[in-house]
Amino acid sequence: MALCGSSLAQRRRKEWVATMPNESAPSKNTAIAMIERRISSSAAESWDWQLDALCRGQDSEIFFSPSGEGRTARRQREDRAKQVCAGCGVLDACKRFALAANEPFGVWGGMTARERLVHRANSRRDHERRAS
Numbered sequence: 371m372a373l374c375g376s377s378l379a380q381r382r383r384k385e386w387v388a389t390m391p392n393e394s395a396p397s398k399n400t401a402i403a404m405i406e407r408r409i410s411s412s413a414a415e416s417w418d419w420q421l422d423a424l425c426r427g428q429d430s431e432i433f434f435s436p437s438g439e440g441r442t443a444r445r446q447r448e449d450r451a452k453q454v455c456a457g458c459g460v461l462d463a464c465k466r467f468a469l470a471a472n473e474p475f476g477v478w479g480g481m482t483a484r485e486r487l488v489h490r491a492n493s494r495r496d497h498e499r500r501a502s
Contacts, residue, residue, distance in 0.1 A: 419463035424454050434476040448482050455480035 420426065425433055433451045435444060455461055455477065465479025469490065474483055481489065 416463075416467070419460040419467075422460050423464060424458040425451075428454065433478075448477055451477035452480050 432447060432454065435447070439447070455464070458464070461479055463479075465481060467473075468478030468481065468486055472490075473486065476483065478486070
């Protein structure tokens, strides 16, 4: 699916994606295609925050699980990733993006994939309670 939005936003997004961490299980191209399918045109236009992300250019294995990673190693890696996120000036934008895009992999905005899943489930429950 092609992303909508200005050509400048698309170019910046492609530049960032070329340096962004990738999941080792799916190939980088597969991971990018998965992200592109999930994000809306409004999200695609707002990739500029990623230019200032502290994770840019860092080792992808800090943020994304390598194949065969054990539980203890995963927790240690996720803690290191969260330390990077804690000092990042675009933490909130990153978190909003990952939640809006239903990002299933990696640490984004200081949240693991599991934490985002729980957050979405809790948000749904809260919304349903308010609606009833």
